[in-house]
Amino acid sequence: MTIYEFAEQIIYEAGQNIKNKLALELTIETKSNPNDLVTNMDKETEQLLVERINQAYPDHHIIGEEGHGKEVDTLDGVVWIIDPIDGTLNFVHQQQNFAISIGIFKDGEKYAGLVYDVMNDNLYHAIAGEGAYLNDMKLGALADTTLKRSIISLNPNWLTKDWIKDVYTPIVKDARSARSYGSAALDFVFVAAGIVDSYMTLRLHPWDFAGGMIIAEETGAVVSNQMGETLHPLQSNSIIVANQQLHREIVSGYLSRYEKELTELHQGMFSSR
Ligand code: IPD
Ligand code: CA
Ligand code: CA
Ligand code: CA
Structure with a gap:
């Protein structure tokens, strides 16, 4: 399995875990201000992704919004940059319109991006240089607009x-x-x-x-x-x-x-x- 295929597997697993627990009561805390929220699911999702990556690739580096990888300051090796729930306010208020985001870099170069719109089950994904996809559909080149x-x-x-x-x-x-x-x-x-x-x-x-x-x-x-x-x-x-x-x-x-x-x-x- 490639790193990319592994990333797809764990982003789906993390999304499914969020869906399974949607009906449970959330623990909500504030961070920098009263509108900057973090929930137990943000933390649990980051933890799940970090555990999976650490287990499969112990030498990879991981930066996550909810605390992982504060010491990572170079792109040497393989670096995963993770937002476990992007759109936490939407997650809390709407239970939709949020995503799990993963960007992977190899020795300073862009390698792969994955953004999973969990509730719509839409995975946007790309390997650098090989085009971008929404699920199985290749996204076309953007047309210019004014x-x-x-x-x-x-x-x-x-x-x-x-x-x-x-x-x-x-x-x-x-x-x-x-x-x-x-x-x-x-x-x-x-x-x-x-x-x-x-x-x-x-x-x-x-x-x-x-x-x-x-x-x-x-x-x-x-x-x-x-x-x-x-x-x-x-x-x-x-x-x-x-x-x-x-x-x-x-x-x-x-x-x-x-x-x-x-x-x-x-x-x-x-x-x-
Ligand atoms: C936020 C969302 C939001 C953007 C904020 C981000 P979070 O991320 O992406 O759309 O305007 O700047 O911090 O905290 O929900 O992961
Ligand atoms: Ca946040
Ligand atoms: Ca974010
Ligand atoms: Ca977040």
């Missing part, structure tokens, strides 16, 4: 914040329409599947974007931070993912005006993971 004809995904909370609203309001105004899904991993694969044309947000951690980035890039999407710079898989950053033409239009036509402010924001926000 902002005027694009649906973009953006958390409306950004439109309530000081000068940041000035950055995004013109983009939302000029787009055909905007959506917000509440799971960064799903946002990435929705771009890959052509469900939305772009997703942008100001702060994601490696576990939010590692899997989705690899899948989206396999459909020709461009993934960068909001200054158009390449992401480092181990560093938190801002994000814009879009088809090539739309990425260019948003970065150079809208975001570059705020390069100074965005650069300062990045220096303050992204000094650590």
Whole structure:
């Protein structure tokens, strides 16, 4: 079995475990603020994935949102970057619209991405260089779009914040329409599947974007931070993912005006993971 096949096997197992326990009462705690929730299922899912990987591949490194791999600071060897439940707020409030995300790197290179939309039983997956799939269906190459004809995904909370609203309001105004899904991993694969044309947000951690980035890039999407710079898989950053033409239009036509402010924001926000 390849590492990729193994990853598919354990992501399905972890998803099934969540489904089996949906009716049970959740233990919910808060993290950095009252709206930053973590449940026993986030922790249990991370634990399950980590145990399986450790058992099969004791020399692999694992970074997970709920505490694993804080000491991992290089991409040497095989590195798994895991978000056990991406969209915890959706999980708690809706019991749907959340995903398990896995990104795997081999000696610094992208190897594979898997994002499992658990309740819809949709697995988005890709081996770098071999195209992206939704279950058994290969996803086509993304067509270019203009902002005027694009649906973009953006958390409306950004439109309530000081000068940041000035950055995004013109983009939302000029787009055909905007959506917000509440799971960064799903946002990435929705771009890959052509469900939305772009997703942008100001702060994601490696576990939010590692899997989705690899899948989206396999459909020709461009993934960068909001200054158009390449992401480092181990560093938190801002994000814009879009088809090539739309990425260019948003970065150079809208975001570059705020390069100074965005650069300062990045220096303050992204000094650590
Ligand atoms: C969050 C979701 C959300 C995004 C946040 C993430 P979590 O991840 O992806 O859509 O806006 O920035 O932290 O905490 O639910 O895994
Ligand atoms: Ca979280
Ligand atoms: Ca997340
Ligand atoms: Ca999470």
